[in-house]
Amino acid sequence: MEKKPFVTLETLQEMLKTYSTPFHLYDERGIRENVKRLKAAFSWNPGFKEYFAVKATPNPFILKILQEFGCGTDCSSLTELMMSDACGFHGKEIMFSSNDTPPEEFQMASSLGAIINLDDITHIQCLEDTIGYIPETISCRYNPGGLFQISNDIMDNPGDAKYGMTTEQIFEAFKILKAKGAKHFGIHAFLASNTVTNEYYPMLAKVLFEVAVRLHEETGAEIDFINLSGGIGIPYRPDQEPNDIMAIGEGVRKVYEEVLIPAGMGKVALYTELGRFMLGPYGCLVTKAIHEKHTHKEYIGVDACAVNLMRPAMYGAYHHITVMGKENEPCDHRYDVVGSLCENNDKFAIDRMLPEIEKGDILVIHDTGAHGFAMGYNYNGKLKSSELLLKEDGSVQLIRRQEMPKDYFATFDFCSIFENYQ
Numbered sequence: 117m118e119k120k121p122f123v124t125l126e127t128l129q130e131m132l133k134t135y136s137t138p139f140h141l142y143d144e145r146g147i148r149e150n151v152k153r154l155k156a157a158f159s160w161n162p163g164f165k166e167y168f169a170v171k172a173t174p175n176p177f178i179l180k181i182l183q184e185f186g187c188g189t190d191c192s193s194l195t196e197l198m199m200s201d202a203c204g205f206h207g208k209e210i211m212f213s214s215n216d217t218p219p220e221e222f223q224m225a226s227s228l229g230a231i232i233n234l235d236d237i238t239h240i241q242c243l244e245d246t247i248g249y250i251p252e253t254i255s256c257r258y259n260p261g262g263l264f265q266i267s268n269d270i271m272d273n274p275g276d277a278k279y280g281m282t283t284e285q286i287f288e289a290f291k292i293l294k295a296k297g298a299k300h301f302g303i304h305a306f307l308a309s310n311t312v313t314n315e316y317y318p319m320l321a322k323v324l325f326e327v328a329v330r331l332h333e334e335t336g337a338e339i340d341f342i343n344l345s346g347g348i349g350i351p352y353r354p355d356q357e358p359n360d361i362m363a364i365g366e367g368v369r370k371v372y373e374e375v376l377i378p379a380g381m382g383k384v385a386l387y388t389e390l391g392r393f394m395l396g397p398y399g400c401l402v403t404k405a406i407h408e409k410h411t412h413k414e415y416i417g418v419d420a421c422a423v424n425l426m427r428p429a430m431y432g433a434y435h436h437i438t439v440m441g442k443e444n445e446p447c448d449h450r451y452d453v454v455g456s457l458c459e460n461n462d463k464f465a466i467d468r469m470l471p472e473i474e475k476g477d478i479l480v481i482h483d484t485g486a487h488g489f490a491m492g493y494n495y496n497g498k499l500k501s502s503e504l505l506l507k508e509d510g511s512v513q514l515i516r517r518q519e520m521p522k523d524y525f526a527t528f529d530f531c532s533i534f535e536n537y538q
């Protein structure tokens with residue numbers, strides 16, 4: 117499928133009068149339409165709730181949009197919990213799915229009344245020691261081990277993943293939790309990341325539903341919800357077929373009717389913790405070509421770098437690039453599109469066939485709405501970009517200002533030599 121930016125060159129040129137590149141831009145209309153589709157796909161399940169994975173796009177303006185649709189948040193750190201609280205997510209609207217959890221984060225999650233999803237059997241004791249009791253509602257993360265066969269190369273081997281409890285452990289955990297007063301149970305698993313297939317969720321659901329039935333029968337635990345977590349992917353490459361969320365919802369419904377209903381568990385609520393699917397396609401990184409270099413290869417240097425988008429450097433991930441205004445020109449130039457870090461993996465594209473690029477051209481790097489800005493870092497003392505929201509009415513809102521030198525130096529605030537750098 118041809119990949120088209122959600123923004124036109126004219127709109128970008130207008131924005132460039134006020135905002136300088138690079139920046140991440142989000143598409144409010146796309147975000148809203150997508151969350152409506154997700155809700156429709158699971159509307160057959162009365163308790164359905166999406167807990168947006170905050171780590172994908174930790175921006176309060178984005179969280180507020182999703183909140184309008186009844187989404188909660190999925191947090192895995194102290195500051196994500198704080199951001200959820202600040203945005204007005206309360207109690208069970210927050211899922212705390214953490215691993216290797218620092219005890220003070222359990223404390224924060226419990227003080228907010230969040231649903232705590234335990235990653236390990238030993239965390240039962242840690243939680244009890246930290247907050248002094250076991251909450252009535254509690255969830256456990258499951259890892260059946262082995263290989264999950266339909267996944268891609270980011271996480272395809274649950275047996276090799278650090279997350280979750282083994283089958284034996286989750287049964288034991290439910291018994292212990294029940295004995296300690298837990299009344300409402302949940303099960304969670306995340307077995308494959310960025311799956312671009314309609315099969316993943318139904319397959320995962322089958323694994324979880326079957327274990328839920330056994331857990332209910334063998335431990336007597338009341339299972340209130342099953343959390344299918346994240347992992348629904350997006351087509352980063354033009355040759356990939358996008359997921360059909362309605363087909364995914366129907367696939368899960370079929371398994372629900374096959375496994376849970378006959379077991380008398382027809383009231384179980386389904387939760388999701390999608391990040392990439394919710395935001396990925398509805399964000400892009402806008403950058404300007406500032407140099408061209410002809411050596412052993414042809415290079416285009418842009419004003420963004422891996423600090424703004426780490427996925428290509430970190431995973432060799434493909435992100436489609438559109439040279440704005442040259443959509444109809446032949447892709448007859450082979451380029452490495454690079455940033456300025458002193459790291460040779462700072463390349464947004466390697467040997468990519470693109471139209472001829474001139475200095476000053478605006479490039480849109482697609483599908484950066486999730487795990488894009490959020491993974492940013494400050495290597496080489498590079499500063500993070502701003503984030504902008506393209507609103508439904510066509511106007512543009514600054515939803516995060518760009519980082520300034522003073523922000524970078526802020527952790528030296530006890531030391532006066534940086535006072536002059538704003």
Ligand SMILES: *Cc1c(COP(=O)(O)O)cnc(C)c1O
Nearest residue numbers: 169213346347348389390391392
């Ligand atoms: C990262 C993460 C998610 C979201 O994953 P996506 O691939 O963005 O859908 C959900 N739940 C947990 C616990 C995660 O760590």
